[in-house]
Amino acid sequence: MGLTIGVDVGGTKVAAGVVDEDGQVLLSTRRPTPSTSPDDVEETIAAVVTELRRQHEVEAVGIGAAGFIDVKRSTVLFAPNLVWRDEPLRDDVAKRIDLPVVVENDANCAAWAEYRFGAGRGEADLVLVTVGTGIGGGMILDGKLYRGRFGIGAEFGHMQVVVDGRRCGCGGRGCWEQYCSGRALLHEAREIADVQAAYGARLLELGGGEPEGIESVDVTQAALEGDPAALACFEELGAWLGQGLADLAAILDPGVFVIGGGVSDAGDLLLDPARRVYRQKLTGVGYRPLADIRLAELGNEAGLVGAADLARIR
């Protein structure tokens, strides 16, 4: 098979690209995600596909969506940040574009892309954890994308890590993503800026004098400058990352963990404490080989590259 199109549907943007069998993106485009109706989102997906097809002949379309996808890879059961509930996305889009369509969870797509073309090439047992606004997850087990019986596996962000802990958008409490995410990073940084004025001075300055003005990029910048408060924020986040990876290793025992998502742009600021706590907390350490923990390589394009590749081998 030749070229396919991958479409990554997120809460704010629809990104799409023409992808070849080596995972190279030949052409790409993006539009804002309509927040109005499922119909409008599907129309936008059809529009980006039509735009890309003007320049390339393609054989199928893969859609990665931030939500629970059913095991048939056709229906979006639930998407917390999109307007879909029980939406027959595959068939609705296929009607509009007259091409074979597969739908997959966006983090599953990213895991597949890192396995095929990125940081986990050749690792048949790979776990992807994306640390962004929340936590996304995907897993390749025995060289296959593992979806779970109902298609809803790898929702790692909703493991409970703290009893009666912080509230989560999923309705639960103490979920991992409330302690290890961009949201958690801001929680730490703004709290420091708010209650420890001297310690948090640089963070406050980057936030324009208001704790609420501090953004993730500010924390990363301050940490790269060596600011102790910002470094402490990444220590805290990295420790929670390492703890969660130790829990995942007790269950899945993968060969490699690939860490992606916006917060992972901080690199070793995040991964150094994660690796340290992982080694401390992993059960049976000393009697078992250790999974490697490494950064994702494909960045923002992982989702659409993986979706396109899954459409190719559908």
Added chain:
Amino acid sequence: MGLTIGVDVGGTKVAAGVVDEDGQVLLSTRRPTPSTSPDDVEETIAAVVTELRRQHEVEAVGIGAAGFIDVKRSTVLFAPNLVWRDEPLRDDVAKRIDLPVVVENDANCAAWAEYRFGAGRGEADLVLVTVGTGIGGGMILDGKLYRGRFGIGAEFGHMQVVVDGRRCGCGGRGCWEQYCSGRALLHEAREIADVQAAYGARLLELGGGEPEGIESVDVTQAALEGDPAALACFEELGAWLGQGLADLAAILDPGVFVIGGGVSDAGDLLLDPARRVYRQKLTGVGYRPLADIRLAELGNEAGLVGAADLARIR
């Protein structure tokens, strides 16, 4: 292939049986596990195999052992309750008995047995949790036993569920099995008997007047009589079981959970609270099909039946 022998090597006993291709145990035997040297344990395994072969012709031997088994299914890397460290069990036993041998984690064997012949027949995505002295685990994913990259997956009992929680034999703290196991049940019951004399009167009586005299069977008996304190112990344990299953479902999304181990003899005393908390805590509940939670069917024989079957299809 015809008959095979399954051997279940636990901390206290070596149980073995001749098993046919339908999972029926045709003949069985058991001996105490020598605590002296790896050599003595291997000699005992060879002895039970020799004893069983006098009456049946067999084609292979499967050994289930309570420890970390390497991915080649030959070496016991670590066994907390046995004398093995980096022990080449497969080859050492094969030399003594001149039959093909496979070695597998005991809970993995039990999961396989429940999938093939027990409570999870036909469920391609099955998670077994055994609640005994500690927690054991095994998982069938896409119809195959999933071991992990290094053979050490499904150590569910060592997920951290409480930050800075109770100490665990694995060296960690707050592990699931410290809150959901026979050990945890006794912790609850003895504490009640110790500090709440009236409330814990029946438990204390069954323990012969001493909190330390209370055993698991006493708690089960009192609960079956309707004793409120004993029922509260199972409520507590069941709630922790439900919480852990919700965490496992967020990761693995199986079609069925099979619950085995000695504590599961209490049946719905344990499973009713587990099911209730599972539904409360599962992420995305209301938008996803729910995995069934059911009791194991094969009891103590699951390990040897599974080991024998894995030897057959090796």
